[in-house]
Amino acid sequence: MLDFAFSMPTRILFGSGARSLLERELDEQPVAKVLLVYGRESARLNGSYDDTTGLLEARGIAYLEHPGCREDPDDEFVGAGAELALDHGVDFVLAIGGGSVIDAAKAIALLAANQARDIWAYHTARQDFTAPALPLGVVLTTTGTGTEVNGGFVIRRRADNEKIAFSSLSTRPRFAYCNPDYTITLPPQVLADNYTDILSHLLEQYFSMEDSTGIVDAIILEAIHYLLKNTPALQTWKDSYGFRANTMFVSTLSLSYLFSCGKKVPWILHYLTHALAARRPISHGASLRVVMPGWLVWLSGKPAYATRTRQLSDKLALSDASQLGQHFLDHFALMGCDPHPLLSDTEKAQMVARLSTDTDFLARANLDARDLRCILDWTHHAC
Template identity: 30%
Template sequence: MLNFELEFPTKLIFGKGSVDKVGKEVAKYGKKVLIHHDGGDYLKELLGKVKGLLEAEGLTVLELGGVVPNPRYSLIQKGVALCRKENVDFVLAIGGGSVMDSSKSIAFFTKNDGELADFAHYKKMSPDCLPLGTIVTMPGTGSEISNNAMVVDDRGDTLIKYPLFQNSFRFKFAVMDPELTFSLPLKQTVSGTFDIISHTMERYFNGENHVNLSNRLCEANMLTIMDEIRKVIKDPRNYEARANLFLAAMLGNSPIIEMGAASDWAVHNIENPVTTSFQKTHGSTLAIITPAWMKYVYKRDLPKYAEFATRVMGVPADFYDLETTALRGIEALEQFIKEIGLPTRLSEIGVTEDSFEMLADHATVDIGVERIGMVSQLTRDEVLEIYQLAK
């Protein structure tokens, strides 16, 4: 088991009517707040309510919309300029993962000079950041609980997605009302659901043999997610199912689930160039890459993949043939992905083989790394093979 330090500074405000508390929470941190969102029509009623709650506390409210999936650094720069000009005290994200990541970046770069690439990965850390909070409208990324953000540098000819890791831009609070998700399109819901599964899997296949608590937490999270999304597909207004997905998203990207264990993130690194280059949905693309990655690496930890098959996917164990058990588990996962309406091949989303060399470059050499995955440790050529398996 690995040594670790656990810091959990975000206040979680969960349940029906929890949005009503946002005004008093923000008022603790200053008098001028920037609301950041994606500008979607679905937000109109919520935005109006939140503005009223903030103004009732005597706060001055500014607003910046326009966030797109895979948030752009150019919009973040506009937000930074606005915060500095107006002396903003607090940033409030209203939306899903991309909005939260964009808000974290605005709050951080308002207080820190330097290039985006200077802070990528863990290159440069800073304790300085505007305080910020979030109202989560779509569970999936778990960004409300994490110390990371994904940002696309869109200033050059090639779009490059960078991961940022800063403890200073953790949210002060996260408001999570499952009723806000009732009107989400089903496609967004199931895509976000697989993102939760992927976050959990990145921690589950951790290369460690003595982290039983972490492993059992991951298995419980994956089983819960699969059960609850089936209920939501049947009844999109099932509050309890939606609530469980919210909690699963939070747990799937929290440090609690990986105590004493490593985490990999190879799948996310392989997925990033696809969504960045072709503007595809994050969760749906993860659903394609995950089984392909599993088929490539499962022999490296055959007992763990057989355990996944039996404990999570319900495959009968063959103790005399772990490889067959593991492969049946991967097959069962693919069947689940199809069941909830997500693709399992890159060709299904219009990504063709002639782009694979470019994607493999973007996943590795273009961001200055020789290998990806804390556990998988995949080279550029191995990433290319995984794209081939996913075609």
């Protein structure tokens, strides 16, 4: 295990009856004017919008709204939000929604604090944000994201669909109100995407670059086993508060930095999915289901990951690690997802070409173009 520092300053206000905790948290935060960031319809359908605005109005806290965040928030949306915050003297950003909304809120809070409106200009110029982000909070309405407790966020450039992951510890939310009942209205496909995303976060951190195992890996293995064992329960999601609560909490923990303690995580799977999303319109969860099985098959043939693939196979009662890819495909079917969509040869070539230019990523993950193509081809035995 490598040396590490760990802290999770975000206060988790968890449960269907945790409204009083949110009330107390709002009273304790130095909030004068809030920018509410949310999506299109879901926040109003699940009741989170009315609950949040009601609490703000009861406390005399002024707010303005920046609605309409779509999946994969883009530079134009966050730029417009930063402009709103700057023009109206906002001192707190509050996200109502899931991963896309929270990522947008983080970018807006960071841009506004640095008197900026164009996040891509910072990326292109390789500039650092000098001022910490405006304080922000989260009212979580989905599972699968994990972004409610970390400083990472992904923003898409609308001009060419390029997606870039940014990171700033100052964007870690002050609090996250996690009410499992807000997830009851999630459509089946969104729920399946969220569930896939949680599995991907756990798997990526489990398959880190170190061969040593310990308590962190033991926790991850139990979490993966729990999710796969309960996959059929997604069909009756709204009827089980306990299942909703456990799924929401493991999602939060999965990207809290806890499962990366003592590890170097290359995030191969997520780099591949970002490259795929630049090629075709596809949800993050769906792109993970395209790439994950081949990645697992590839891992099972790499000596560096032999211990980890064997332990995961044992945990899932599989006789051989080469069965991991098919095992996860079978569980995707239980989620009610479409069958594994095939990548075209053109898409594969474009994805490999794109990722091959990122020499830092290749070095960090100990990959080359041949490895990338093997994952995408799912031709483990030919590699």
